[in-house]
Amino acid sequence: MDLYSGYINRLIAELSVLPGIGNKTAQRLAFHIINMKKESVEKLAGAMVEARNNVKYCNECFTLTDSDLCPVCANPARNHKQIMVVENTRDMTAYEKTCKYEGVYHVLHGAINPSLGIGPNDIRLAELLKRLQHDAEEVIIATNSSIEGETTAMYISKLIKPSGIRVTRIASGVPVGGELEYIDEVTLTRALDARVEL
Numbered sequence: 001m002d003l004y005s006g007y008i009n010r011l012i013a014e015l016s017v018l019p020g021i022g023n024k025t026a027q028r029l030a031f032h033i034i035n036m037k038k039e040s041v042e043k044l045a046g047a048m049v050e051a052r053n054n055v056k057y058c059n060e061c062f063t064l065t066d067s068d069l070c071p072v073c074a075n076p077a078r079n080h081k082q083i084m085v086v087e088n089t090r091d092m093t094a095y096e097k098t099c100k101y102e103g104v105y106h107v108l109h110g111a112i113n114p115s116l117g118i119g120p121n122d123i124r125l126a127e128l129l130k131r132l133q134h135d136a137e138e139v140i141i142a143t144n145s146s147i148e149g150e151t152t153a154m155y156i157s158k159l160i161k162p163s164g165i166r167v168t169r170i171a172s173g174v175p176v177g178g179e180l181e182y183i184d185e186v187t188l189t190r191a192l193d194a195r196v197e198l
């Protein structure tokens with residue numbers, strides 16, 4: 001016997017697809033949505049559709065942005081010869097919040113993870129190498145200090161070093177297994193300042 005209406009069941013099913021949302025949470029959210037004001041639900045749904053339709057990848061660094069170039073890449077005052085490599089847009093935002101980094105970024109959208117079948121061709125690595133053909137002076141690898149992040153850092157370092165470009169890795173102020181987006185700004189700044197040559 002179906003306890004809920006078909007509409008609620010469908011809403012629960014759609015919400016369950018989201019990461020970190022199990023069936024119980026999906027049910028809770030579904031009932032919350034049903035009790036929200038109609039206008040608020042329309043605003044929420046509209047924001048989702050508009051974000052999905054309009055957000056794109058920056059032509060330079062591949063972060064998510066509303067225009068062809070993100071505000072960092074479009075800023076001539078930034079040092080475009082210093083490129084910080086991060087796993088995702090949230091990590092880039094974490095470093096931007098420190099207001100201490102003056103270079104630009106490259107967003108990989110993932111890390112090498114053989115156990116999940118994610119190889120070098122599944123992240124934005126070819127795009128990074130293409131960027132380095134123009135004059136880059138330093139690549140700062142700021143992938144997470146998880147096994148995947150370290151594997152990715154080593155892989156990138158080996159790939160770039162022969163070109164003579166300086167390759168550094170942010171220091172271990174970032175705890176092992178730590179994800180950048182959850183780390184405070186002081187620690188992130190220290191990790192950048194104390195970066196080491198690879």
Ligand code: ZN
Nearest residue numbers: 058061070073
């Ligand atoms: Zn950009």
